[in-house]
Amino acid sequence: MGLEEDAGQVEEPAAEAKPMQGRLSDPSAEPTTPLSQNSEDVVEDASGSAVNSLDSFGQVSPEKTVLRSVRPPSTSVPQEPQLERKRRRRAVVVAAALVAAGLAAVAAFVTYGMELWGGRSIPEVTGYTRRAATEKLEARGFQVVVEDQPSDKTAGIVLETRPPVGARVAEGSQVILVVAAPHVVPDVVGKPLEEGRKAIEDAGAENVAIEFVSSDDPEGSIVSVCPEAGQTFSSQDTITITVAQAYTVPYVLGMQEAEASKKVTAAGLSPKVAYVRSKKPAGTVVAVNPDQGTKISAGGAVELSVSAYVPEDYRHLLEYFSCPTDKLEQFLGEQGFALSSSQSEGEGYEIVYNAAHATVVFDDQPFSHHYGIPSGESLGHGVDGTFFNGIRLDMDASELSGVTTDDRSAVESVANACGFGNIQDLCTQDDIKAPGGMVPSGAGGMTFACGSGVEGDYTWTVLVWSYDGTRHACATCALSTIYDGRIQGFGGVCDYVATIDLFTE
Incomplete structure (x- = not known):
């Protein structure tokens, strides 16, 4: 009985210690440190005595069994509030660093812009x-x-x-x-063409023209520049380079005489003109000697064969109309004709050239034998510079040695000598038709034949007649329009010409 009571008494303090056990497991209790981690730690018993021995720890005093403090074993894992504080401290440090870096960048940018550094x-x-x-x-x-x-x-x-x-x-x-x-023309005279042209283009010229001239300078070298060296220019101006070439016969075939002669002279050569018969228009260069492109010495002669302006024969009256009057006057002089008289007649004129064998008359009425009689104001010059509508040629008997009759054959013979074509109309003393009374009966004992023809804008006539045993002949050529209104009442042009020439005073 007593033993059981003692046992109950012993166990009662243990029952009272339960609250402490619960306190040890309470997470809100004050943390404790294991004894193994701190040898200095002590535990007080209920009486307040320190327990310094592990062997005596946990024995309950029968008198007072309540412990004042028990430190449970601590864990090594940090608690949550400490981690948060550390994180906040690190964030503040990083933010401060970023702000400092930003301020430094702004300062660098501003000072760079102010050119306080970096050039x-x-x-x-x-x-x-x-x-x-x-x-x-x-x-x-x-x-x-x-x-x-x-x-x-x-x-x-x-x-x-x-x-x-x-x-x-x-x-x-x-x-x-x-x-x-400014662009300045460089000095390139004497330099080869390509070298000089490059120098001018390098100076800014965009338009370079090249001309060639016959020269004693080395062929292909520059002899002049326009504008001259040292002058200023704009890039759009044309700079002309003149280059030396050997004296060479220029290409003038087919040109007119004046143009060809000028070109030969410009080449440093001497043109020599020779007129030849050709089907080419009068004044056309039909041959060149030496050949075009031939290199010859400076001043060398170049013969230009030119289609004749002048008649092939002084009797070729139709060719007179295509000949320049200055050359025609020269031609007549070469044929032995000399100016005999020149005078105006109303709105027309009469210019007479005489030679021992013939007479040439420039007249608006070539069908009339009335010429050389002073009746108007003297012109003071020959045919040069004069426009003429008609020509008359009176031939001396010496020019008619082959003509023995006064008929069609005689007309054909003279027409051929004058370069005329076929006879288109013919009249004789036996069939001439003229207004009454103009031709005397029996033609006054005269025999004649008159033929006519038309070539282009011109009408020609040939009249052969004999009187007192002497044979005569004349030929005319004139613009056909001079007969307009004149031949009314006559059988034709040949009838009119024979009547006016033979039977009028």
Whole structure:
């Protein structure tokens, strides 16, 4: 009985210790440190005595069994509030670093823009004058070098800089100012063509013309430039280079005489003209000797064969109309004719050239034998410069040695000598038709034959007659329009011409 009571008493303190057990498991209880981690730790018993021995720890005093403090074993894992504090501290540090870096970047950017470090920018000076640009660059601490460049811009204006505007370079760096300068013709006389042309193009010329001239200078060398060396020009101006070539017969075949002669002279040669019969138009160069392209000495003669302006024969009256009057006058002189008289007759004229064998008359009425009689004002000159509508040729008997009759055959013979074509109309003393009374009966004892024909705009006539045993002949050629209104009442042109020439005073 007593033993059981003692046992109950012993166990009661243990029951009272349960609250402590619950406290040990309470997470809100004050943390404890294991004894194994701190040998200095002690546990007080209920009496307040320290328990310094592990062997005596946990024994319950019968008198007082309540422990004042028990430190449970601690864990090594940090608690949550400490981690949060550390995280906050790190975030603050990072944020402060970022702010500091940002401020540093802004400061660097601002000070770079203020050019307090990192060199200086080349300012805008394009379009400035050389002086103004130089002053602006030197004010910013740059060394200025000027380089001229040919340009159509106003001389002295800045075209560009090197390095370019806006480039950032170290203070004191060299800056090249490219400044506009006028284009100047370089001195290329005496240089080979290609070398001279390149020099002119390099000077800025975009239009280069080349001409050749006969010269004693080396063939292919430049003998002159226009404009001359040293003169200024714009890029669009034409620069003409004249190049030496050997004296060469130029190409003039087919040209007119005057143009061909001028070209031969310009080539440094001497033209010599010889007139020849040709089917080409009068005055056309039909042959050249030496041949075109032949190289000859300076001043050498070049013979130009020219289709004749002048008649092939003085009797070829139709050819007179295609001959220049100055050359015609020269031709008549060469044929032995000399100016006998020249006078005006109303609105017309009469110019007479005499030779021992014939007479040539330029007259608006060539069908009349009334000429050489002073009746008007003297012209004071020959056929040169005169426009004529008609021509008459009176032939001496010596020119008619082959003509023995006064009939069609005689007309044909003279017409052939005059270069006329076929007879289209013919009359004789036996069948002439004229207004009454103009032709005497029996033609006054005269025999004659008169034929006519038309070639282009011209009408020709040939009249052969004999009187008192002497044979005569005349030929005419005139614009057909001079007969308009004249032949009314006559059998035709030949009837009119024979009547006027033989039977009128």
